[in-house]
Amino acid sequence: DQQVKQNSPSLSVQEGRISILNCDYTNSMFDYFLWYKKYPAEGPTFLISISSIKDKNEDGRFTVFLNKSAKHLSLHIVPSQPGDSAVYFCAARGRGFQGAQKLVFGQGTRLTINP
Amino acid sequence: ETGVTQTPRHLVMGMTNKKSLKCEQHLGHNAMYWYKQSAKKPLELMFVYSLEERVENNSVPSRFSPECPNSSHLFLHLHTLQPEDSALYLCASSQVGYGYTFGSGTRLTVV
Numbered sequence: 001d002q003q004v005k006q007n008s009p010s011l012s013v014q015e016g017r018i019s020i021l022n023c024d025y026t027n028s029m030f031d032y033f034l035w036y037k038k039y040p041a042e043g044p045t046f047l048i049s050i051s052s053i054k055d056k057n058e059d060g061r062f063t064v065f066l067n068k069s070a071k072h073l074s075l076h077i078v079p080s081q082p083g084d085s086a087v088y089f090c091a092a093r094g095r096g097f098q099g100a101q102k103l104v105f106g107q108g109t110r111l112t113i114n115p
Numbered sequence: 116e117t118g119v120t121q122t123p124r125h126l127v128m129g130m131t132n133k134k135s136l137k138c139e140q141h142l143g144h145n146a147m148y149w150y151k152q153s154a155k156k157p158l159e160l161m162f163v164y165s166l167e168e169r170v171e172n173n174s175v176p177s178r179f180s181p182e183c184p185n186s187s188h189l190f191l192h193l194h195t196l197q198p199e200d201s202a203l204y205l206c207a208s209s210q211v212g213y214g215y216t217f218g219s220g221t222r223l224t225v226v
Contacts, residue, residue: 002157009155034214043205043217089158100146100165101209105158
């Protein structure tokens, strides 16, 4: 039972255009959503997040949109740059214990920016 | 050294071997995690430690044995693994109210 799904395993976008990565979730109890970016041979690094009480969060070229009724979030990157080529993981925060957090991750989407 | 450090970066082990993965964080975080990343699968949560106490064990086989001797160190002891256990093992740490900081991972190959 996969609670967080990224249905596109890969995405290829022209440099300068908009990249849109999608993520769907099933658990309405998730209170926070995050995007992580991963380069080969490195661990995932935090990119941007959004609270479940908001519908949009913007940070420079990155914007995350949350549609709670559809249980869907998306990451927009504009303009896309070659350095954005990486695997992007969507994550949702569930109930943790004793101060720990429980992040549930999607499968990841490999984004390739073509020059 | 800052951040989350994992050693070794690569490990090849036989099915009868015993080895350990090490994770160290210098961020003052109070929770640490082990995740497993297999090809084309989501990151799978294995263990969660908060304040040095294991608070979650996600139905992980007993051939994986975690240890958290203090808030800065986390180990994953491995014994009699199977080839399907080959994967990238990621350690992460967090503080209350914030997301994770990940290490670079250990690429494990079981032969």
